[in-house]
Amino acid sequence: MSSSATGNNLPMIDVYLPMMKSAAIISAGQLGLFEALADGPLSTDDLAGRLAVSVRGVATLADFLVSIDYLERDGASYSNSASTQRWFTSRGAVDYTPGLLWTAEAWPMMGDLGSALRRGGPQTTLWEAMQSRPQLGQTFAAYMAAFACDLGPDLLRLVPLRPDQQRLLDLGGSHGLHSIRFCEHYPQLRAQIVDFPSALADTPARLAAHGLSERIALTPGSVLDHQWAPAQDVVFYLSVAHNQTADDNRRVIRRIRDSLNPGGLLVIHEYLDDQPPSPYLAAFKLTLMYETGTSIHREADYRAWLAEAGFSEVKRIDLDPLEKGALLLASV
Numbered sequence: 438m439s440s441s442a443t444g445n446n447l448p449m450i451d452v453y454l455p456m457m458k459s460a461a462i463i464s465a466g467q468l469g470l471f472e473a474l475a476d477g478p479l480s481t482d483d484l485a486g487r488l489a490v491s492v493r494g495v496a497t498l499a500d501f502l503v504s505i506d507y508l509e510r511d512g513a514s515y516s517n518s519a520s521t522q523r524w525f526t527s528r529g530a531v532d533y534t535p536g537l538l539w540t541a542e543a544w545p546m547m548g549d550l551g552s553a554l555r556r557g558g559p560q561t562t563l564w565e566a567m568q569s570r571p572q573l574g575q576t577f578a579a580y581m582a583a584f585a586c587d588l589g590p591d592l593l594r595l596v597p598l599r600p601d602q603q604r605l606l607d608l609g610g611s612h613g614l615h616s617i618r619f620c621e622h623y624p625q626l627r628a629q630i631v632d633f634p635s636a637l638a639d640t641p642a643r644l645a646a647h648g649l650s651e652r653i654a655l656t657p658g659s660v661l662d663h664q665w666a667p668a669q670d671v672v673f674y675l676s677v678a679h680n681q682t683a684d685d686n687r688r689v690i691r692r693i694r695d696s697l698n699p700g701g702l703l704v705i706h707e708y709l710d711d712q713p714p715s716p717y718l719a720a721f722k723l724t725l726m727y728e729t730g731t732s733i734h735r736e737a738d739y740r741a742w743l744a745e746a747g748f749s750e751v752k753r754i755d756l757d758p759l760e761k762g763a764l765l766l767a768s769v
């Protein structure tokens with residue numbers, strides 16, 4: 438039986454090593470180290486030259502990353518581990534480097550977590566902070582875009598649309614990637630995205646690059662009071678509900694129901710407050726305490742709001758891995 442939460446480790450190891458692990462992985466993302474190794478092994482001299490970093494710095498970082506299995510070392514050359522190549526380079530399945538850049542922004546926030554816990558919420562919400570620091574909004578949207586690349590194939594597979602479903606409303610649609618994926622897959626579809634201006638900065642260029650500026654409309658505003666178009670066939674409410682209070686979600690879900698055609702579908706992507714919460718969910722609740730002052734909600738809460746709004750059938754689909762969250766598919 439262990440005598441403390443850290444078992445037989447020296448107690449500070451449990452605090453110090455995760456901090457240095459995060460710091461090193463974030464630094465590698467900021468410096469472009471993983472991307473520099475995406476095409477094959479390099480020596481520290483080559484890396485230092487490419488990244489414009491001191492040889493001493495890159496060698497110290499690379500050796501630590503080898504010790505935590507993010508890099509591999511063969512004599513004088515370093516390469517990405519298979520998992521690093523997969524998740525943190527443009528050659529992999531999904532490049533989560535924007536998540537590292539976002540974590541650099543979240544770092545000082547979490548250093549100040551105690552003050553949010555004392556208050557029971559943020560001094561300034563993330564959305565307010567993004568108004569005064571637009572770069573913060575762009576960095577967050579880029580991270581959400583990386584996650585959308587990961588979730589997108591699941592969504593397309595698990596949410597089949599019928600030919601008569603022609604209008605998609607993407608609430609909190611941000612980067613636009615989910616609307617883009619569905620419009621590319623379903624030629625009959627047109628979409629409307631509602632989000633704060635801070636989340637939409639890079640979206641027009643992305644729509645244009647996909648040739649979808651005509652079929653996907655960007656309409657800035659808050660989901661709490663935006664007058665989006667009526668007669669929708671499908672509504673996406675993806676990773677937005679944990680940013681709203683229970684009362685606001687109840688109201689938004691009612692407004693969504695009122696704007697759906699017969700046979701319409703609401704797709705919610707969320708992290709459901711299952712009990713007891715996993716470490717991941719419990720950590721996410723702490724993050725929300727600092728960032729937005731809101732929390733995740735229980736499946737039973739969603740079912741109550743959906744039933745109250747007049748949705749007749751609700752299906753829960755747990756994603757794999759579980760840290761990807763869950764879908765709630767609600768039909769009219």
Ligand SMILES: Nc1ncnc2c1ncn2[C@@H]1O[C@H](CSCC[C@H]([NH3+])C(=O)O)[C@@H](O)[C@H]1O
Nearest residue numbers: 585609610611632633636659660675676680
């Ligand atoms: N009240 C609100 N009105 C409009 N957008 C909101 C509101 N609260 C949060 N958001 C947006 O919700 C998004 C959450 S991140 C999720 C983005 C996207 N739906 C995806 O699944 O990848 C951010 O872009 C926020 O700006």
